[in-house]
Amino acid sequence: MDTLETVGTLAGSRDIPxxxxxxxxxxxxxxxxxxxxxxxxxxxxxxxxxGGAFGVSRTIVRSALQALAHQHMVVIEKNRGAFxxxxxxxxxxxxxxxxxxxxxxxxxxAAERTVPADIAxxxxxxxxxxxxxxxxxxxxxxxxxxxxxLGIAEIARQRVMERFLRELVSRASLVIALYGRSGASAxxxxxxxxxxxxxxxxxxxRAGAAMLAxxxxxxxxxxxxxxxxxxxxxxxxxxxxx
Numbered sequence: 001m002d003t004l005e006t007v008g009t010l011a012g013s014r015d016i017p018x019x020x021x022x023x024x025x026x027x028x029x030x031x032x033x034x035x036x037x038x039x040x041x042x043x044x045x046x047x048x049x050x051g052g053a054f055g056v057s058r059t060i061v062r063s064a065l066q067a068l069a070h071q072h073m074v075v076i077e078k079n080r081g082a083f084x085x086x087x088x089x090x091x092x093x094x095x096x097x098x099x100x101x102x103x104x105x106x107x108x109x110a111a112e113r114t115v116p117a118d119i120a121x122x123x124x125x126x127x128x129x130x131x132x133x134x135x136x137x138x139x140x141x142x143x144x145x146x147x148x149x150l151g152i153a154e155i156a157r158q159r160v161m162e163r164f165l166r167e168l169v170s171r172a173s174l175v176i177a178l179y180g181r182s183g184a185s186a187x188x189x190x191x192x193x194x195x196x197x198x199x200x201x202x203x204x205x206r207a208g209a210a211m212l213a214x215x216x217x218x219x220x221x222x223x224x225x226x227x228x229x230x231x232x233x234x235x236x237x238x239x240x241x242x
Contacts, residue, residue: 022056026064029054029238034073034084035146035173036139041086043232045074053235071167073174085174089224092175096219099168102161103149103215104208109156111199111207118155119200125151126192142173148192152199172218179222191217 030050033039045065047058054061065082068074076082087095110118125148132141146169153162191214198207 020060020063022054023060023063023067026050026054026056026061026238027067030064030068031073031170032143033237034068034177035170036142037173037177038139038237039084039232039234041084041174041178043084043234045082045084045234047081049235050238053239071170073170085171086178087171087175089179091171092179092222092224095168095171095175096215099165099172100212100215102165102168103152103211106153106156106158106161106165107195107199107207107211108204109158110152111202111204113157114155114199114202119196122148122151122155122196122199126196129192145192146170146173152195155199175222176218179224181221181223 030039030045039045047061047065051058051061065074065076069076069082073085074082075085125144129141129144129148132138132144149169150162150166153165156162191210195207195210195214198210
């Protein structure tokens with residue numbers, strides 16, 4: 001399955017237990033909203049509010065929230081409920097340190113294995129990313145950015161690495177939402193182009209170096225000083241009314 005063309009979220013339904021179509025839909029809706037920065041870190045996720053928005057029971061909502069907690073996207077606190085996770089400074093650094101190690105290796109392997117059809121697919125993807133940036137659709141640009149990185153892992157045919165990266169990309173989005181200075185962390189389209197050029201030339205070392213430079217640039221945009229979010233209407237965000 002082509003990640004860039006068929007996956008609508010950073011985590012497909014195969015990544016959560018089979019708790020029914022409604023729980024899966026809520027899971028995907030919340031995950032997308034977190035990754036796209038529509039639900040900031042520390043936002044309270046009320047079972048009643050979400051259940052009312054989707055017309056489901058608290059039990060179904062709880063299943064979705066527990067799956068998100070397993071992926072470290074949500075924290076569930078006793079007697080307080082569920083909240084969008086807020087990574088610490090140390091966790092933020094660990095996420096990017098791990099991404100640098102993992103994605104440099106993935107980029108080098110992808111440069112060895114890429115074929116013209118892969119490059120054409122990534123070019124179409126970057127055109128869509130540039131279009132989203134041009135019309136100011138930052139949530140879509142953020143989503144496409146993450147999928148670009150996962151698409152490279154797909155080309156590398158490193159399934160275990162791809163699974164790890166899927167979680168890291170999601171967690172990095174939380175870090176960016178909490179600590180990003182300029183919002184540039186939707187990933188620069190120009191830097192993605194540089195990575196793509198290295199892949200197209202089968203330049204293994206350049207692909208790894210371009211990926212490292214790209215991730216370092218994102219990390220440099222972090223000020224590691226969390227900003228407090230204002231009140232969030234979770235139901236409106238998840239139902240597209242915000």
